[in-house]
Amino acid sequence: MADQSPNTSSQSTTDHGSSPNLTLFLVVGNHPGMALTSVHLTDSNYLSWSINIETTLMAKSKVGCIDETLVKLPEGTPEFNQWRACDAMIRSWLRNSISANLQEGFVYVNSTRELWLRAKEKFGQANGVLIYQLKAQIGDLKQGSDMLTTYYTKLEKLVDELRIIEPGAKCKCDKCRHEIDKVLARIYERDYLVQFLTGLNKIYQPIKNQILMMDPLPTVNKAFAMLLQVEKQNTHIVPVDLKAFNVVY
Template sequence: MDDDANSHTFSATYVADDLTQAAAEAAARIAAQTIANQTPILPKALQIGSKQSRPVEGTIEYEAWIEVDALIRAWIINSIIPELQEAFIFIPTAKSLWESLKEKYGQLNGSLIYQLKRSISSLKQGDDSIATYVTKLQELWEELLTIDPPMECTCNTSRKILDKQERDLLIQFLIGLNERYEAAKEQILIMDPLPSMSKAYSSIIQVEKQKEIHIAAEHNAFLVENKKMQNKRFIDKKRLQIEKKNSICEYCKKKGHTKETCFKLNGIPPWYKEMVDKRNDFANSVS
C-alpha cells in the first residue's frame, strides 16, 4: 500500500472486535482507494452481479472476499442507529448480517409500503414550485421501489414493467398538479403513446415559465397604470388648489372660496370647529 493510501485512516470504531487484523487493514485499503477516486480491482467472483459463493479459504479470491466483506459489514453496521448496533456487530459475514436484519425488520415492509403509497397518492403541489413538487414525488417513489422492487425478469416483460412504472409515476405527477395546469395536463394525456416523465415535466415547466412571464407583464402594466393614476390625481389636486386660490366668493367678495363654501353665508361647519379645537389643544400641550 503506497504512502498516500496509508495517510487515510478507516473509521472502524463500529467494526466488530472479532474481525481479523488483515480484514480491518483490507477495509482501510478499500476505503483509501475510494477516497482517492480509485476503483478497487476485484476478482470476478466478487464483482457486482456475481452469483458465486464464498471463495475457498487460502486463495487470492478469498483474501479479496475478506477485504470486501469486512468493508460491507462496516458500512451496514454504520448505517444502523447506535442503540441497535451492539446486537449485530459480532455477526461474522455481511450476508448473514443482512439476512439477520431482514428477518428482524423485514416484516415492517407491509406498513411502510402502505404509508408510502398513501403519501404518494395524497401528495399535491399546493404552494410548492414544480421542481419542489417533483422532487418530493420522486423521493417517495424511489423509496417505494427500494422496499417493494418490481419482479426481476430477463424477458420482454421486464421492459413492460418498467414502462408501467414510468406511466404510473407520470399519472401521479399529473394528478397532484394544481388546477391552473389543467390545459397542459389534457394536452399530455391525449398523446399516444404517453410521453416520458422527463418530457412531461419539461412541458409543465415551460407552461410555468410562460405563466410567470405573463404575470410579470401584467404586474408591470399594473405599475405603469397605477403611476399614471397617481400622476393624474396629483395634477387634479394641484389644479383644484389653484382654482380655489384664484376663486372669488360672490357673497363676501373674498378670495380662496366660493359662495357654496362661504362661512359668512352658510355658517361655520362642525368639521372646521373640530379642526380648530385640535390645533388649540396641540398648541397648549407643547407650550
C-alpha cells in the same frame, strides 16, 4: 535454456485452482473508520440504505461479501487471512453506515454477511406492507406548497422504490410475439403520468389539459419538462409550444 517454471511471485493460485481474488484486496486509504454511504440506516429507511450500500460495494468490487458470492475461505488456505481482513474491514464500514443508536445491535456479529442479514431481518419490511405504504403515499402525494421540481422528485422516489419491490410482470414465452412487456410498461408509464398530473396544483390546469389531449401521451419526464417551462415563466399559465418537445400528434 531459460527456466520455464511458473513465476510464483507474480502468478499464484489457491487450492481451488483460481487466481488470487481481486475482491479480497484492500487499497491504500481503506481504513475501518470509513462509512459506505452518507445515508445511515434508521428504523425506517432500510430500502434506500440497502440500495446505497450495494451500489457502493459494487463500485469497490466487494458486493460478494454481502450476497455470499464470495464465500468464507477455509482456515488454513493461503487466502484465508486475506479474506478475514477484507471481511472485517467491510463489516466496519457497514457498522459505520448505521445510525449511532442502532450500532450496538451489530457489535458482536462475526461476518459481513451476518450483519447484512441481521439488518434485513430487523428493518426490512415485508413486501406486502411496504407496497401498501408506498401506494398509499403515492396516492396521497400533492404538490401543495412545493416547487414543481420538489414535488416531482418526491413522487419519483416513491415510484422508484415501488418498482424495486414490485417489478412488472414478464412474459415467459420463448420469442414472445405478444409484446406483453411493452404493453405493461406503457400502462405503468401512463398511470405514473396520471398520478403526477393529478397531484399538481390547479394553476397548472391549462397545460395539464394540453398534455392529456396529446396522442400518444408523453412520458412523465417530458410532461415534467413542459410544466417546468411554465413554472419558469413565473407569472401565469400560458400554452406551451409542444413541438419543442418533439411530441407527435
